[in-house]
Amino acid sequence: EVQLVESGGGLVKPGGSLRLSCAASGFTFNNAAMSWVRQAPGKGLEWVGRIKVNTDGGTVEYAAPVKGRFTISRDDSKTTLYLQMNNLKTEDTAVYFCTTYSGYNVDWGQGTLVTVSS
Amino acid sequence: DIVMTQSPDSLAVSLGERATINCKSSQSVLYSSNNKNYLAWYQQKPGQPPNLVINWASTRESGVPDRFSGSGSGTDFTLTISSLQAEDVAVYYCQQFYTTPVTFGGGTKVEIK
Numbered sequence: 249e250v251q252l253v254e255s256g257g258g259l260v261k262p263g264g265s266l267r268l269s270c271a272a273s274g275f276t277f278n279n280a281a282m283s284w285v286r287q288a289p290g291k292g293l294e295w296v297g298r299i300k301v302n303t304d305g306g307t308v309e310y311a312a313p314v315k316g317r318f319t320i321s322r323d324d325s326k327t328t329l330y331l332q333m334n335n336l337k338t339e340d341t342a343v344y345f346c347t348t349y350s351g352y353n354v355d356w357g358q359g360t361l362v363t364v365s366s
Numbered sequence: 367d368i369v370m371t372q373s374p375d376s377l378a379v380s381l382g383e384r385a386t387i388n389c390k391s392s393q394s395v396l397y398s399s400n401n402k403n404y405l406a407w408y409q410q411k412p413g414q415p416p417n418l419v420i421n422w423a424s425t426r427e428s429g430v431p432d433r434f435s436g437s438g439s440g441t442d443f444t445l446t447i448s449s450l451q452a453e454d455v456a457v458y459y460c461q462q463f464y465t466t467p468v469t470f471g472g473g474t475k476v477e478i479k
Contacts, residue, residue, distance in 0.1 A: 293410075298468075311467045351406075352461065353408075
């Protein structure tokens, strides 16, 4: 059974940083492209970005609102996906979901809440 | 970026009746080389992550009841629930994965009348 467990969310001040982790199990992580999707409170879904498998270059793409501030990375030895978030803004407040990625998103974690507020 | 527009924003349907949700993309998501529409539908219940219901515009995911169906091509798509059940109350999102950034529609809330 695929399991994706996010952690690292919390309350942070504007301009601050946070690193989210997503521990993956139940599938061959190093063969899976992964992505982050977020959802602001009471709002819709927003794609944050995705990372390819290392054998496909491990390339990363980001949505425009987070480009230059967020960094997606992976550690295949730990079967863990990361999202480093810097220079956080109030509009980054959201539940952040880790997902497997095939263009569409089959498997989702339960999400972790990030609140950016002074 | 491809803009996904869903309609209606919400709808209330009686149990056992049909629910129809529309999704329109600002440009075609049909890839001509393989004749596939890069369009997915998700169901999200309160307090839960989204659940993939349909991919490639019309392929039901394993375990999804056959009352759910997807149709359409190019820029216009539809998700149909043929006979609404109580457990289908949720918000439904369409998503294009034809190109990055992947984009979602704004969601359609389905309720029981």
